[in-house]
Amino acid sequence: HEADAYRTDLMTITRYVLNEQSRNPEARGDLTILLSHIVLGCKFVASAVNKAGLAKLIGLAGETNVQGEEQKKLDVLSNEVFVKALVSSGRTCVLVSEEDEEATFVDPALRGKYCVCFDPLDGSSNIDCGVSIGTIFGIYMIKDKENVTLEDVLQPGKNMVAAGYCMYGSSCTLVLSTGNGVNGFTLDPSLGEFILTHPDIKIPKKGKIYSVNEGNAKNWDEPTAKFVEKCKFPKDGSSPKSLRYIGSMVADVHRTLLYGGVFLYPADKKSPNGKLRVLYEVFPMSFLMEQAGGQSFTGKERALDLVPTKIHERSPIFLGSFEDVEEIKGLYAAQAK
Numbered sequence: 001h002e003a004d005a006y007r008t009d010l011m012t013i014t015r016y017v018l019n020e021q022s023r024n025p026e027a028r029g030d031l032t033i034l035l036s037h038i039v040l041g042c043k044f045v046a047s048a049v050n051k052a053g054l055a056k057l058i059g060l061a062g063e064t065n066v067q068g069e070e071q072k073k074l075d076v077l078s079n080e081v082f083v084k085a086l087v088s089s090g091r092t093c094v095l096v097s098e099e100d101e102e103a104t105f106v107d108p109a110l111r112g113k114y115c116v117c118f119d120p121l122d123g124s125s126n127i128d129c130g131v132s133i134g135t136i137f138g139i140y141m142i143k144d145k146e147n148v149t150l151e152d153v154l155q156p157g158k159n160m161v162a163a164g165y166c167m168y169g170s171s172c173t174l175v176l177s178t179g180n181g182v183n184g185f186t187l188d189p190s191l192g193e194f195i196l197t198h199p200d201i202k203i204p205k206k207g208k209i210y211s212v213n214e215g216n217a218k219n220w221d222e223p224t225a226k227f228v229e230k231c232k233f234p235k236d237g238s239s240p241k242s243l244r245y246i247g248s249m250v251a252d253v254h255r256t257l258l259y260g261g262v263f264l265y266p267a268d269k270k271s272p273n274g275k276l277r278v279l280y281e282v283f284p285m286s287f288l289m290e291q292a293g294g295q296s297f298t299g300k301e302r303a304l305d306l307v308p309t310k311i312h313e314r315s316p317i318f319l320g321s322f323e324d325v326e327e328i329k330g331l332y333a334a335q336a337k
């Protein structure tokens with residue numbers, strides 16, 4: 001019976017990744033070990049986020065907790081945990097974090113063959129009001145282990161070997177792809193294990209939801225304005241789409257992945273490259289969308305084809321259901337003519 005199977009045949013994320021990697025003859029288990037350290041970081045953040053309100057972990061730095069200790073901001077704390085977990089894994093050589101101005105080059109004695117770009121706690125401005133937040137990560141293989149440079153992380157997103165996010169909400173859900181589809185795992189706090197709950201996620205080809213900060217409408221370019229207008233006042237007599245915008249990328253993207261629709265953070269007159277960061281927001285989410293049968297577009301090109309030149313550079317992003325993004329691409333192509 002289904003429930004019994006869950007209770008006895010536990011498909012943990014570790015077992016899932018091991019199974020998947022064992023099918024790859026040249027795999028030496030390095031990615032498996034790296035992912036297990038990322039999972040550890042997510043478990044730590046999940047427990048810290050859940051305690052946040054109680055231990056005064058939220059809000060601005062300088063808060064003192066019940067013990068009167070100087071309390072670090074949750075995103076600073078999360079960043080430290082992830083950096084330490086990734087370095088100690090012995091499988092990484094360059095790290096790019098939203099929290100650190102410069103890339104971290106791992107001590108040669110501890111170097112491995114992967115680069116990790118991550119946002120340890122994306123949407124952290126939402127912590128104080130209890131809105132879901134998340135960790136986002138993307139993983140590259142370095143080009144030459146003997147000669148490690150910033151070029152190893154300035155690769156187009158299509159070179160990523162794995163990407164994922166962990167959403168800290170009503171439940172803690174980790175969504176992961178290592179290039180063979182997308183799977184979702186839910187943390188069972190009683191076991192401290194992520195269990196497979198969403199096997200082989202596929203995004204609906206078309207959706208009834210659009211997700212954008214309408215507050216920026218004054219500054220949008222014409223193709224974006226036309227697309228949003230079409231969502232609200234369809235010309236073909238179909239019913240208008242629903243607007244759902246949480247303002248926390250992991251939450252908005254997770255809903256888009258499961259329910260379909262499109263998430264947009266377009267360029268506008270004030271921010272010609274939009275707001276979201278290429279290496280640790282746009283690329284990982286675009287990788288997942290393509291692996292789930294959706295697509296992701298920058299307004300100019302396929303998001304994963306973009307070649308970054310700076311580690312914190314931004315890009316406009318339109319991602320989600322294949323057909324919805326196709327419509328947006330048509331509007332931009334018409335403008336380009």
Ligand code: P6P
Binds near residue numbers: 123125213247249252
């Ligand atoms: P806006 C959160 O601050 C964030 O980086 C993403 O998680 C989110 O999608 C976006 O910014 C929200 O931006 O301008 O709509 O508040």
